[in-house]
Amino acid sequence: MIKINAAVDQIELSGIRQFDEWVSKIDGVSKLTLGEPNFVTPQHIMDATKRALDQGQTHYEASAGNPELRRATAEYYNEKFELNYRASNVLVTVGATEAIATALKTITAPGDYVLIPVPCYPAYLPLMALQGVKPIFMDTRATNFRVTAALIEETLGQNKDKSIVGFIFNYPTNPTGISYDCAELSAIKDILKMNGIWVMSDEIYCELTYDQPHISMASLYPEGTILIMGLSKSHAMTGWRIGFVLAEERLITAMKKVHQYHVTTAATLSQVAALEAVTNGKQDSVSMRDIYQTRRDRLVTLLKKIGYNLIKPDGTFYLFVQVPEKLKVTSVEFCRKLAIQEKVAVIPGSAFTEFGEGYFRVSFAASDEQLEKVVIALKNIGH
Numbered sequence: 001m002i003k004i005n006a007a008v009d010q011i012e013l014s015g016i017r018q019f020d021e022w023v024s025k026i027d028g029v030s031k032l033t034l035g036e037p038n039f040v041t042p043q044h045i046m047d048a049t050k051r052a053l054d055q056g057q058t059h060y061e062a063s064a065g066n067p068e069l070r071r072a073t074a075e076y077y078n079e080k081f082e083l084n085y086r087a088s089n090v091l092v093t094v095g096a097t098e099a100i101a102t103a104l105k106t107i108t109a110p111g112d113y114v115l116i117p118v119p120c121y122p123a124y125l126p127l128m129a130l131q132g133v134k135p136i137f138m139d140t141r142a143t144n145f146r147v148t149a150a151l152i153e154e155t156l157g158q159n160k161d162k163s164i165v166g167f168i169f170n171y172p173t174n175p176t177g178i179s180y181d182c183a184e185l186s187a188i189k190d191i192l193k194m195n196g197i198w199v200m201s202d203e204i205y206c207e208l209t210y211d212q213p214h215i216s217m218a219s220l221y222p223e224g225t226i227l228i229m230g231l232s233k234s235h236a237m238t239g240w241r242i243g244f245v246l247a248e249e250r251l252i253t254a255m256k257k258v259h260q261y262h263v264t265t266a267a268t269l270s271q272v273a274a275l276e277a278v279t280n281g282k283q284d285s286v287s288m289r290d291i292y293q294t295r296r297d298r299l300v301t302l303l304k305k306i307g308y309n310l311i312k313p314d315g316t317f318y319l320f321v322q323v324p325e326k327l328k329v330t331s332v333e334f335c336r337k338l339a340i341q342e343k344v345a346v347i348p349g350s351a352f353t354e355f356g357e358g359y360f361r362v363s364f365a366a367s368d369e370q371l372e373k374v375v376i377a378l379k380n381i382g383h
């Protein structure tokens with residue numbers, strides 16, 4: 001019998017995807033499960049891609065990405081977030097997912113420890129496990145799901161015997177929607193810098209912030225930041241699979257090797273679409289963000305009115321809502337019952353590590369009818 005690598009045997013398929021697959025079997029279920037914008041990619045991006053296809057642009061692209069796309073991507077993020085990148089600081093990847101995998105593979109080694117605030121987007125953990133890297137969880141429940149410089153300092157103090165090399169940061173945060181202001185980020189930067197710790201900053205929701213401008217970690221700590229970006233959320237381009245790593249040229253050169261041997265390059269037509277997005281689609285996210293904001297405000301008001309505890313998200317299109325304590329059920333039990341009884345699907349908080357237990361995540365990247373339905377369903381089940 002062919003043996004499977006024990007490290008692969010030990011990781012699990014994504015809890016989000018597993019739950020989504022389970023609920024998809026329920027007839028007529030309304031899904032507010034995946035982080036999938038319910039908009040189609042802007043028309044001008046699709047038109048540019050169609051033209052490229054008609055011209056026969058069907059060949060391999062340069063490994064690190066189309067040179068013009070790398071240049072335009074640097075400019076795009078420089079303009080939006082006061083950064084200082086050039087084409088050579090950009091790697092074009094197959095979604096932010098491959099950006100994260102390639103970055104982790106390039107800058108960590110078996111036995112390294114990295115700090116990670118929890119609950120968190122779960123994909124980081126299996127990638128770390130495959131690499132033999134160990135997470136040190138920072139429980140953010142006591143600080144309203146916010147990571148603070150004090151929490152990092154305390155965690156470092158408790159783990160002096162371990163070789164902590166990095167900090168995995170994601171904001172606006174999936175699943176809580178938390179984001180940070182300049183003072184908070186500066187304090188975090190100070191403690192990381194003082195301890196020689198790099199930050200892999202996954203800012204894929206940077207254009208979906210509502211009440212405050214997004215400040216990139218890379219603007220505060222350029223030498224220590226590996227910035228993860230992508231077009232999946234900002235341009236409703238999940239299916240095109242385009243992400244980016246932005247970092248020091250030395251790191252990008254090293255990452256290019258890992259990327260090349262895994263995927264050669266991102267798909268050529270998707271890179272054409274990405275170039276159109278970052279050149280002529282600089283404002284594409286604005287109208288989508290405004291719609292998400294209206295939905296957020298409505299949903300927050302309605303759910304609070306029917307007695308749910310939640311944190312108003314600063315960004316993303318997720319609400320992280322507490323399972324009513326009086327029901328005395330786990331988040332999985334709650335979500336299963338909601339799906340079977342009310343035909344509405346949301347993701348159990350435990351999919352975001354055990355620190356998300358007691359909560360569920362609602363994606364409001366969904367139609368108004370779906371949002372009406374989730375409020376009625378939660379009202380029915382919560383009482």
Ligand SMILES: Cc1ncc(COP(=O)(O)O)c(C=O)c1O
Binds near residue numbers: 035096121204
């Ligand atoms: C925090 C975070 N990072 C990365 C990704 C992956 O994005 P992509 O579809 O570009 O691979 C997601 C997707 O939901 C996410 O929520």
